[in-house]
Amino acid sequence: MGFEYIGFPNSAHNGLYYEVCAAIFPLLLIAGARASSLRWPATTAAVVYMGVTLIMLWVLPVFPATPKLAPVYRPLTHMAPPPFPLLLVVPAIGVDLWMQRMGTGRDWLLAPLLGVTFLAALFVTQWFATKFLISPASENPFFGTNRWNYNSLPGDFEHRFWNIRNDPVTPLKLTVAAVLAMVSSRLGLWLGNGLARVRR
Amino acid sequence: MSRPARLAALAGIALAASAHVGSPDTYFEGAAGPYRVRVIVRSAGVVPGLAQITVRLLGGARVRTVTVLPVYWDPRTAAAPPPDTARIVSGDSSQYSAALWLMTGGSYSVQVTVAGLAGTGTAIVPVQAIATRRLELQKPLALGLAAFGAFLFIGALTIIGAAVREAVLPPGAEPDRRRVWRGRVAAGAGGVMLAGAVLGGRTWWNAVDHDFTRQIYQPLASRAAVRSEAGRAVLRFSIVDSAWREHRVTPLIPDHGHLVHVFVVREGLGAFAHLHPVFVDSSDFDAALPPLPAGRYRVYADITRESGFAETLTDTITLGAPGPPWRPSDPDDAWVGTRGSGPGARDSSRLSDGSTMAWERGAATLVAGQEAPLTFTVTAPDGRPVPLEPYMGMPAHLMLSRDDGAVFVHLHPLGTISWAAQQAFLVRGPADTAWGVVGRRLTEAEATMKTMSIPATATISFPYAYPKPGRYRLWVQMKRQGRILTGVFDAEVQ
Numbered sequence: 001m002g003f004e005y006i007g008f009p010n011s012a013h014n015g016l017y018y019e020v021c022a023a024i025f026p027l028l029l030i031a032g033a034r035a036s037s038l039r040w041p042a043t044t045a046a047v048v049y050m051g052v053t054l055i056m057l058w059v060l061p062v063f064p065a066t067p068k069l070a071p072v073y074r075p076l077t078h079m080a081p082p083p084f085p086l087l088l089v090v091p092a093i094g095v096d097l098w099m100q101r102m103g104t105g106r107d108w109l110l111a112p113l114l115g116v117t118f119l120a121a122l123f124v125t126q127w128f129a130t131k132f133l134i135s136p137a138s139e140n141p142f143f144g145t146n147r148w149n150y151n152s153l154p155g156d157f158e159h160r161f162w163n164i165r166n167d168p169v170t171p172l173k174l175t176v177a178a179v180l181a182m183v184s185s186r187l188g189l190w191l192g193n194g195l196a197r198v199r200r
Numbered sequence: 201m202s203r204p205a206r207l208a209a210l211a212g213i214a215l216a217a218s219a220h221v222g223s224p225d226t227y228f229e230g231a232a233g234p235y236r237v238r239v240i241v242r243s244a245g246v247v248p249g250l251a252q253i254t255v256r257l258l259g260g261a262r263v264r265t266v267t268v269l270p271v272y273w274d275p276r277t278a279a280a281p282p283p284d285t286a287r288i289v290s291g292d293s294s295q296y297s298a299a300l301w302l303m304t305g306g307s308y309s310v311q312v313t314v315a316g317l318a319g320t321g322t323a324i325v326p327v328q329a330i331a332t333r334r335l336e337l338q339k340p341l342a343l344g345l346a347a348f349g350a351f352l353f354i355g356a357l358t359i360i361g362a363a364v365r366e367a368v369l370p371p372g373a374e375p376d377r378r379r380v381w382r383g384r385v386a387a388g389a390g391g392v393m394l395a396g397a398v399l400g401g402r403t404w405w406n407a408v409d410h411d412f413t414r415q416i417y418q419p420l421a422s423r424a425a426v427r428s429e430a431g432r433a434v435l436r437f438s439i440v441d442s443a444w445r446e447h448r449v450t451p452l453i454p455d456h457g458h459l460v461h462v463f464v465v466r467e468g469l470g471a472f473a474h475l476h477p478v479f480v481d482s483s484d485f486d487a488a489l490p491p492l493p494a495g496r497y498r499v500y501a502d503i504t505r506e507s508g509f510a511e512t513l514t515d516t517i518t519l520g521a522p523g524p525p526w527r528p529s530d531p532d533d534a535w536v537g538t539r540g541s542g543p544g545a546r547d548s549s550r551l552s553d554g555s556t557m558a559w560e561r562g563a564a565t566l567v568a569g570q571e572a573p574l575t576f577t578v579t580a581p582d583g584r585p586v587p588l589e590p591y592m593g594m595p596a597h598l599m600l601s602r603d604d605g606a607v608f609v610h611l612h613p614l615g616t617i618s619w620a621a622q623q624a625f626l627v628r629g630p631a632d633t634a635w636g637v638v639g640r641r642l643t644e645a646e647a648t649m650k651t652m653s654i655p656a657t658a659t660i661s662f663p664y665a666y667p668k669p670g671r672y673r674l675w676v677q678m679k680r681q682g683r684i685l686t687g688v689f690d691a692e693v694q
Binding site: 066068069070071072073074075150153194198 | 269301304363
């Protein structure tokens with residue numbers, strides 16, 4: 001549901017971007033990690049997410065396609081790839097390391113650690129990585145070319161961060177995001193504990 | 201402001217805000233290379249929407265294919281999408297139809313290309329994609345969705361309850377009383393959360409609906425006012441819309457040599473004037489009013505913007521007693537009263553030079569939505585058909601209005617399309633991204649365009665279908681021996 005706020009790297013300098021990420025991802029990663037028997041469960045989940053998106057990014061542009069509906073502002077000849085995925089694998093490694101070290105039974109302590117670690121790792125990774133991802137230097141087959149809809153008018157919006165005047169990243173917004181990440185982590189642990197006890 | 205004046209002002213605002221007085225559908229008759237075609241584009245009324253286009257081949261030509269292609273006006277578009285092939289309408293080999301997606305609101309040219317034994321030709325039909333209505337959710341669909349939603353809601357509560365009650369029990373074990381109650385509490389809590397989600401969805405739905413209603417087409421806001429200059433009434437027509445004043449829409453281009461065509465129609469349809477106000481500044485236009493009888497009048501102003509977007513702006517004025525003899529601001533101006541407030545003719549109208557205009561309407565009842573017979577012949581007093589002269593580059597102009605003013609349309613033998621819009625699409629090049637370039641080119645070419653007018657004959661027909669039932673009055677204007685003649689007819693449409 002929150003994907004429209006985090007789908008494009010151009011949103012990665014907005015406060016809302018980190019709030020949405022902090023609310024959603026810890027819950028999903030940590031619930032799965034707690035219920036899983038893998039050694040690196042959160043990392044595995046993040047790798048699968050990135051892998052699926054990357055496969056789409058690399059495979060879709062191989063297929064020829066023609067825009068069918070006017071107005072056509074970009075003469076695309078092949079399918080457009082999705083945006084480059086979030087580098088979720090970095091915060092996921094942090095999540096796995098903390099969960100390995102702390103084990104079970106100390107969830108009220110673990111949740112804030114996981115939340116803060118997740119947000120800090122995500123913020124540092126995405127803040128700098130997206131600077132590259134929105135630059136013309138990233139327009140190559142690996143990171144995706146011709147990635148905009150044929151009905152979007154070409155413009156400088158492609159190479160700048162959006163809406164940074166109205167929604168900049170501030171210490172307050174990062175604090176809100178950190179609280180959301182801790183709550184999301186706690187809920188994830190709780191849900192994961194429940195899932196781990198399910199009898200099949 | 202007095203109470204009646206306030207009521208009148210409110211009525212004026214209501215008329216001005218009542219959106220679309222023109223034809224929702226587009227009618228065109230003309231040449232696609234060597235073929236004559238009649239094209240009807242039926243608007244979906246919503247954007248994005250699926251418009252239905254039918255192409256009728258006139259004159260029994262043999263053709264191979266008919267393709268249709270909507271092209272958005274913006275010259276920054278990179279390339280046109282591939283055209284759609286129109287299919288023969290079953291049982292009528294001269295009629296082809298296709299569906300066109302109009303994705304973005306605004307001005308399109310629909311290119312109708314006919315290929316056959318005589319070669320290939322293309323007709324350009326300007327079409328406006330505008331939202332004129334909000335589609336209602338159909339009741340069976342709403343009921344089906346509600347039933348499905350209820351099934352999902354109850355299903356989710358059942359799953360939550362079952363998961364909390366017995367997910368951690370070994371197979372075959374019965375949940376104890378405590379577990380049963382925990383399951384019930386969890387299902388209740390889940391129900392509250394899901395109800396919250398449903399309420400959030402409702403808020404979202406209403407917000408989207410509100411955004412859509414705000415996009416429903418409104419013509420540019422305009423104002424008509426009458427002032428007296430040396431005893432003569434002068435109409436000032438002004439475009440007051442902020443989008444216009446802040447240059448957020450493309451500028452006007454001349455249609456038949458005039459930036460604005462103003463039609464002044466008395467309430468009750470008893471008097472009518474077709475005027476061409478002169479340019480005062482980019483938002484204001486003045487026209488000397490003819491000696492129309494006193495009363496309340498609706499003012500319709502037809503404009504075409506450089507994008508090819510043609511629209512009718514509306515306002516109302518009140519006129520006092522007629523003043524001294526009229527000095528028209530433009531030689532193309534004309535007016536007609538219908539001998540007091542009497543009816544127009546049913547099928548034959550005497551013109552001011554003694555000739556007669558006959559409407560070949562046939563005996564059939566006129567029905568809304570069906571192609572209307574609109575063929576007129578002018579005969580001299582001795583009964584012979586007379587040749588006509590082009591009037592503003594056209595053989596004739598037909599204006600029709602429903603008695604309540606909710607429909608007003610300005611037609612030509614070309615149909616409902618704006619001739620200027622068609623020309624704008626023809627002369628616009630891919631590099632014409634600066635506003636005003638196409639308008640200047642059209643103005644410069646105007647002198648030659650007048651000589652390219654369609655040859656006028658004594659019989660004129662207009663492709664059209666009445667959009668709504670009701671009582672209509674038709675004013676047919678043509679030119680003979682340098683005089684503008686207006687035939688007035690009445691029609692009852694079922």
